[in-house]
Amino acid sequence: MSRAPFQVLVVPFRRVGDQVEFAVLRRMDMNVWQAVAGGGEVGETPQQAAVREAREELGLDRPVRLYPLQTMASIRAQFFADRVNWPVGTYVVPEYSFAIDLTSVGIKISDEHTDVQWLDYDAAVEALRFDSNRTALGELHERLLADDLPLPIE
DSSP: EEEEEEEEEEEEEEETTTTTEEEEETTTTTEEHHHHHHHTTTOOOOHHHHHHHHHHHHHHHSSOEEEEEEEEEEGGGGGGGGGSOTTTTOOOEEEEEEEOOOOOOOOOTTTTTTEEEEEEEHHHHHOOOOOOHHHHHHHHHHHHHTTTTOOOOO
């Protein structure tokens, strides 16, 4: 399918006893740590793209709860090869953020990544390369502390 002019970011988390851990993945092509990220495909909603990207990058074999986050970012379109197929005048694309609860869910990372780490909040913030990832992680962390996750997308 053709890539749509939007990006999704999915922050995986799990509860381990009283603690929360966040998954960060090392990208093969850039050797940086990030959350699950990818582009939408033509005809997909951001939510559908987030589910697909999480399945692909984490090898999920069953549905998991997807939570919409308020965090949004913009990424310059010049970083995407598919820009040539987008409407003239597309200079930035939106990045929509989500969280997924992987408590008691096993993962198997895709070939897009070389490693995964489950980290506490402070270590995850330190590891993440991109500001948009740190912002989404910060929002999720605050929501978990306040017991204020939004309703999951069904």
